[in-house]
Amino acid sequence: MTLAPMIAAPGANAAAIPAVGYGTMLFPEPERAVELISHALEYGYRHIDTARKYGTEQWVGEAIRASDLQREEIWITTKVTEENAKADDFTRSLDTSLKTMGLDYVDLLLIHWPQPSVPLKETLSALARAKRHGLTRHIGLSNFTIALLDEAVAKCPEPLVTNQIEYHCYINQERLIAACRKHDLLITGHAPLARGAMLDDPVITEIAAAHSKTPAQVALRWTVQQPGIGVVPRALEFSEIEENIAIFNFALSEEEMQRIGALRGRHLRVIDPEERRPAWDKP
Ligand SMILES: NC(=O)c1ccc[n+]([C@@H]2O[C@H](COP(=O)([O-])OP(=O)(O)OC[C@H]3O[C@@H](n4cnc5c(N)ncnc54)[C@H](OP(=O)(O)O)[C@@H]3O)[C@@H](O)[C@H]2O)c1
Structure with missing residues (x-):
């Protein structure tokens, strides 16, 4: 069994989130x-x-x-x-x-997604109220662009702790990640395997073989090895559930991080629903 370490944000928004979660x-x-x-819970998620x-x-x-775990765990x-959003x-x-x-x-x-037809302040107030009423311990955003993130941070009455965004080694999110860090927000990478798109990539498979790991483990390791x-x-x-959390007993070298990072030039966005996507940031 593997327990994922916590990722934590510096500054006032401090929240410690287990670095690997099970997506449902x-x-x-x-x-x-x-x-x-x-099975995910039994295996350490x-x-x-x-x-x-x-x-x-x-x-x-x-x-x-059904699990033996306490809710707080x-x-x-x-x-x-x-x-x-109203x-x-x-x-x-x-x-x-x-x-x-x-x-x-x-x-x-x-x-979950920005809603341009409802004032952001209204949704943020409801989000903050949920926290004040003890219905959630922390609050955050998902699929927010840099401009929307700046607006949300300025208008939210309670600290935000994360922006959950598509992130993996086939998409360049450097500017958005820098904006999250500027506001002390953690980044939660959704679709972190790009739905499998990078698993046959020769760079990934070569590095996986060198570490006796699977391509999925290398792709996930590359992401969680970046701060926050x-x-x-x-x-x-x-x-696969077991594999995806067993990524904390090896590390990628600086050179391997850079080789994998260079794949971001492909800029493949797999989660891009026409009806709700915001004007995505340019890489
Ligand atoms: N906030 C948002 O808007 C948003 C959007 C999308 C996703 N999410 C979150 O992110 C989670 C993950 O995203 P996702 O499901 O879209 O994509 P993903 O995690 O990138 O990819 C899932 C795919 O990868 C395959 N896979 C998983 N582990 C593998 C392994 N070890 N080896 C080989 N293949 C493996 C799975 O195959 P099998 O199906 O064969 O197991 C599945 O088809 C979601 O479940 C959800 O919680 C959030």
Whole structure:
């Protein structure tokens, strides 16, 4: 069993998030969902990433109840979707999430996507209120660009701790990551395996062979070896679940980090829904 170390942000926003979480978006076989999440918990994951939109909150709750772990030992992130950006809808959505999971609180609540038709201040006030009411320990953003992040930090009445963004070695997010760090925010990399796109890359496979690791482990290691960055990979095989957290017993050299980092020039964005994407930052 591997326990992921914590990533922590310096400064006032201090929150310590387990650096590897189990992503629960798109489970094609719902009947296996609880089994998969339970396996992740048994195998050392202490961070589960869900969202109202994923339809997986119920299974997350079932897996927590079925485990021997105390609630405080597990970091649970959920998200309020952009359709619920208005304050009342936002509050109702969180209420439904908590009821669906059977929890009193989550560890982190995120605005899933920016919503241009609702004033950001209104959504942020609802987000901050959830924290003040003890319904979430921390609050954050997801899929926010530099401009939206700056606006959110300026307008949010409570400190934000992370921006969950697509991040892996096939996408250049350097400017956005620098903006997150400037505001003392952690970065949570979603789709950290680019849905498998980089797993056959010759640079990745060569470095994986040199370390006797799998390409997925090298790709994830490259990301978490950068300061203040965690990942939430999804895997549907027990062996992959185990593999994806067993990335803390080796390190990539500076040269390997740079060779893998150079792949970002491909700039492959795998999560880019036309109906809700903001004007992404240029690399
Ligand atoms: N905030 C957002 O807007 C947002 C957007 C997207 C995702 N997310 C979060 O990020 C999580 C992960 O994203 P994702 O599921 O889109 O993509 P991902 O984690 O980049 O990739 C998942 C794919 O990689 C494969 N895989 C996983 N581990 C592997 C391994 N060790 N070896 C080989 N293949 C492996 C899986 O294959 P199998 O299916 O065969 O296991 C799956 O098809 C989501 O579950 C969700 O929690 C958030």
